[in-house]
């Protein structure tokens with residue numbers, strides 16, 4: 001009889017917890033819909049439904065310390081355009097005429113675990129995933145001059161509106177915090193279109209004129225983006241910064257698509 005009581009007490013506790021998770025999630029959704037600070041939203045949800053590691057399900061982080069060491073195929077220093085080996089990931093001589101970026105540091109190839117981290121960044125646990133990605137970038141980006149300003153490549157506005165936040169902005173702010181460097185929002189995305197072309201020329205045409213400047217441009221800028229494919233978007237952003245006062249523009253990207 002006693003055991004039965006315990007069993008029912010346990011059952012009702014489970015139901016209570018489930019109800020709390022549902023309640024917290026609905027508060028979270030309400031706040032997101034109403035454009036409140038999504039970090040608060042995430043904090044509320046994580047109290048009741050903590051993060052779990054993508055690979056081993058351990059509670060705590062999007063990717064636990066143990067798994068994160070093995071999870072990614074790390075990219076060696078290379079030119080991001082032709083992928084030839086290049087010291088400090090500098091744009092190589094051959095590609096320099098088609099690029100305004102001095103160096104592009106890429107953390108990993110796109111796919112598998114990196115795709116899942118990015119999926120969580122876009123559709124779920126944004127803050128935790130942004131912290132993981134910023135830490136990954138901190139590993140591959142060398143020392144930066146203290147007057148370097150960190151900024152992000154803005155995501156198409158329709159997608160930001162849908163999600164309530166810009167994932168690249170979260171990463172850039174977190175990276176700036178890790179490096180004790182200033183973060184500034186420099187660019188505004190005006191194009192809404194999703195990129196569909198596959199060639200570099202097609203994509204470059206689509207993003208041409210896709211950005212506007214928000215303020216005076218500093219001399220040294222590090223652009224941060226979550227994913228790079230042909231580089232058309234990041235090059236278009238860098239070109240605008242360079243024609244308006246930036247002397248050196250670097251970029252750091254979490255994952256590169258084939």
Ligand SMILES: [Zn+2]
Nearest residue numbers: 053056064067
């Ligand atoms: Zn793990």
Ligand SMILES: [Zn+2]
Nearest residue numbers: 079082092095
């Ligand atoms: Zn190259």
